[in-house]
Amino acid sequence: MDLLSQFFSVEDREAIEQIRLSINPSEDVLCWGGARNGIFTIKSAYHLLCNQHDQQFSTRATSSHRHAWEDIPSEVWKRIWNIKTLPKVKNFLWRCCANGVASSENLMKRHIPIDPSCSRCGHDPKSIDHLLFLCPIARAAWFGSNLTVGIPVDGPFTLAQLLLHWPCLNFHDKRCNEDVLCLLSFMCWNIWLARNDLVFGIKDWTPEDIISQAQASSTKFLSISRGNTLSVRNTHEAYSIGRQSSPPDSGIIKINCDAAFSLKAPASGIGVVLRDHLGNHIQAASNPISFHEVLLGEALAVLFGLQLATYGGFNNVHIESDNEDLVSFIREPSRPHPLSLRSTLQDIGVLIPSFSVCNFSFISRDANLVAHSLARKALPVASQTFWPVSSPWLLDLCCKDARCFACPPLQ
Known part of the structure; x- marks a missing residue:
């Protein structure tokens, strides 16, 4: 941090500190900051120059001649x-x-x-x-x-x-x-x-x-x-009919993931629930983690779910997310994605080969209520929370989810 303060301005230092680093060793790459996906194009360079010109013009304009739309x-x-x-x-x-x-x-x-x-x-x-x-x-x-x-x-x-x-x-x-x-x-x-x-x-x-x-x-x-x-x-x-949750095959652990973000606090968090093919609860966790983009939060939730499965020794998993873009980015690693997701998608890609079976699917929000509630529970807490199945609100949610999506109720 002292080195950053020595060589960079306050604005640049804050931007550098917000970069999310991969948990796995990876080579540094050059990225173009003028585009959301980090890839240089003439179009993005043109828009960058136009935006800089507009900013310079707006700073020169006096307050008496400024219009509301300029802000x-x-x-x-x-x-x-x-x-x-x-x-x-x-x-x-x-x-x-x-x-x-x-x-x-x-x-x-x-x-x-x-x-x-x-x-x-x-x-x-x-x-x-x-x-x-x-x-x-x-x-x-x-x-x-x-x-x-x-x-x-x-x-x-x-x-x-x-x-x-x-x-x-x-x-x-x-x-x-x-x-x-x-x-x-x-x-x-x-x-x-x-x-x-x-x-x-x-x-x-x-x-x-x-x-x-x-x-x-x-x-x-x-x-x-x-x-x-x-x-x-x-x-x-x-x-939504074709995007509802369904029980996995026997021997496969289903992992539902979601993220939540509050503008008022501001606060953010992720939630993950692991269940077997009978719908029995294995683990449910809420994790207050900082992020400023919903898509990044969804990716962090998937990464957290894979990490919990790894710690639990599960080799066959099926991950469900209610963010279709994220599922597409994971399934197609070569597809251009936002620069902010790069390190998190890399970490997900490193974990996937460690499983014998690792599938991803997109589901509707209505089919992901348990993970969504767990993510909301992470907003007011200060550290990771692992919820026991005896928690009344969690038991009630899991039972409703089982009735709605053809999973047997919890025992």
């Missing part, structure tokens, strides 16, 4: 344009983050003589963030929707903040992430339509009206865009 990270804009929703809804979300919507607050800034207070709750002035999230009608709509979003009572809450921290939410697959983002976009859009109908005396929407219209629009859009007529709920159920 929004580029990740937010990319996420908006990648949402699977109607183009007009994407444009609306972009205008919301850029503070370019004709809210009462913005109209007053342009010296338009109107009542700036919220037409529903009387809040003064009415900003777009108040309209979308903080107004009581909006709060009720968000909480009553399938998203079940609880808006904080104290402190600001903006659409840009929500989209910026979106990757920290642990979705079990890309399709689920697309479905939730689509519904979120239509919720924002219909809250805005409800506001307009109230202002112009057309209709007074209830939270139930907003929810039903948003969910119907989201379902219709996703069904048409995917070339089928199934609802989002039925589509998700059909998608």
